[in-house]
Amino acid sequence: MPIDYSDIPSPCFVLEEELLRKNLELIDSVQKAAGCKIILALKGFSMYSAFPIVKEYLHGATASSLNEIRLINDFMGYQAHTYIPAYLENEFEEVLSRSSHITFNTLSQWERFKDRVAIYRKSNPLQELSCGIRVNPQYSEVSTEMYNPCVPGSRLGVTRDKLPDLLPEGIEGIHFHTLCENDSYTLERTLAAVEERFGDLLHQARWLNMGGGHLMTREGYDTSKLIDLVSTIREKYNLEVILEPGSAIAWRTGELVTTVLDVMDSQGIEVAVLDTSFAAHMPDTLEMPYKPVIKGAYQEPVEGKYTCRMGGMTCLAGDFMGDYSFDKPLEVGDKIIFEDMIHYTMVKTTTFNGVNLPSIGLWTKDQKFRLIRSFGYESFKDRLS
Ligand SMILES: Cc1ncc(COP(=O)(O)O)c(C=O)c1O
The missing domain is CATH 3.20.20.10 (Alanine racemase)
Known part of the structure; x- marks a missing residue:
């Protein structure tokens, strides 16, 4: 059953229990056989x-x-x-x-x-x-x-x-x-x-x-x-x-759920501003670098299709990723789901620019969403003095 994103806060890392168990079962079978x-x-x-x-x-x-x-x-x-x-x-x-x-x-x-x-x-x-x-x-x-x-x-x-x-x-x-x-x-x-x-x-x-x-x-x-x-x-x-x-x-056990906050034209380039940040929430995408997969989008621009750059919510000019194509133009409130965002992502987040850390949740094996933790001002303040 596909995940129902309507009750999931944004931004939020969502670990899918079934996918984690599937990986662990395979790894367990390897350790037993070897x-x-x-x-x-x-x-x-x-x-x-x-x-x-x-x-x-x-x-x-x-x-x-x-x-x-x-x-x-x-x-x-x-x-x-x-x-x-x-x-x-x-x-x-x-x-x-x-x-x-x-x-x-x-x-x-x-x-x-x-x-x-x-x-x-x-x-x-x-x-x-x-x-x-x-x-x-x-x-x-x-x-x-x-x-x-x-x-x-x-x-x-x-x-x-x-x-x-x-x-x-x-x-x-x-x-x-x-x-x-x-x-x-x-x-x-x-x-x-x-x-x-x-x-x-x-x-x-x-x-x-x-x-x-x-x-x-x-x-x-x-x-x-x-x-x-x-x-x-x-x-x-x-x-x-x-x-x-x-x-x-x-590996491939969950995603980062985010939302479009604004859409703008920048000198001929369409840009969406999201409630996430590549620099603060997905730093490997800029460091490694790699282009994360967006669920339901074309990973590279497709001629004739609506094409848009994903912008982070910090003031860092380079906090963006793109471009991607979509079947229809993005609007404020649309969900953008970045795939495979559990390993080396959750452990590397920062509160750079004062952005909140993404929430952390679990999509359980009985297809329910469980919010495990949300973060706010305290998490930002605790790292500074
Ligand atoms: C010493 C050591 N062990 C294990 C790992 C885990 O590697 P991976 O996540 O690529 O499996 C690392 C990753 O850098 C490491 O440095």
């Missing part, structure tokens, strides 16, 4: 009101900051898998107390904190706490530099020449993250690079975390290939394998 653990990366999807649903399928989550760790503890009830590029001295004990796995980005970070790990372990012998190191296999097929952690100058992970022949005592895991919205064939080539450079260390490790970027819920992704790759590496090195996707979990 004999690995697939956990949620909060950086891509942190809608904690949906964590009880996620928890029905996935049994862990990964954090890149103490705040994400706390969200995992509080709303999933799990100790976190933690990787932070550099740990803060004053947070470190709390990070340890809330994590089951903790990955260090460099050997100098490990050297700086390893004594504190040992002391913490001694006084908390019952807590599962395993340490790992992030490696840089110097192989990534991600063409956008912004998302490529293997380029020279990357601060993310240790290259092989910086590691000794034996894993440092106390390091049990190896972590790499070099994929971004990739398929299992990219993983295959990446694993070949990882094995070539780090194969000897894999034999010494207890676990291997293959990071995120495995877009297994995208149509056409070959999951049986992924299952083969994971099973092979797991058996070959006698390792526990962990995957930590973010995008794949919330």
Whole structure:
């Protein structure tokens, strides 16, 4: 049944429960078949009101900051898998107390904190706490530099020449993250690079975390290939394998519902002003950049059709996206629905220009809308002083 948008406030992120469950079912079937653990990366999807649903399928989550760790503890009830590029001295004990796995980005970070790990372990012998190191296999097929952690100058992970022949005592895991919205064939080539450079260390490790970027819920992704790759590496090195996707979990699970506030002609170009902002509500569209899909619209201008640019409600000149074509001219009050706006969108919103954050809601599996949260002046004010 199509969503009834009439009762949904605007702007509002609407997560569709059925679509989320569909993704989670697929991911669960992969982890069972491959004999690995697939956990949620909060950086891509942190809608904690949906964590009880996620928890029905996935049994862990990964954090890149103490705040994400706390969200995992509080709303999933799990100790976190933690990787932070550099740990803060004053947070470190709390990070340890809330994590089951903790990955260090460099050997100098490990050297700086390893004594504190040992002391913490001694006084908390019952807590599962395993340490790992992030490696840089110097192989990534991600063409956008912004998302490529293997380029020279990357601060993310240790290259092989910086590691000794034996894993440092106390390091049990190896972590790499070099994929971004990739398929299992990219993983295959990446694993070949990882094995070539780090194969000897894999034999010494207890676990291997293959990071995120495995877009297994995208149509056409070959999951049986992924299952083969994971099973092979797991058996070959006698390792526990962990995957930590973010995008794949919330991929195409909902939209951002917005409304036309005004329509104007700007020197021959038709422009609609919306009650949203690309800069504040969908920053990836400008940063990445990419053109988001609008439900029911032609994604590129069509000769002879009504064509319009989507404008944001901030005063930033570049806060616009376009152009799109429609079957009929837009009017004030029309809904503009941006598709696939759950992963890496909700987590990146800001109140730039004083705009309110979009509300957050759920379209339940029994086809009802549940408003979870709305934001106002307090959310804007709380970030400033
Ligand atoms: C270390 C790490 N793990 C996991 C992820 C999640 O990746 P994705 O959302 O592309 O699956 C990221 C994303 O940047 C990451 O940096």
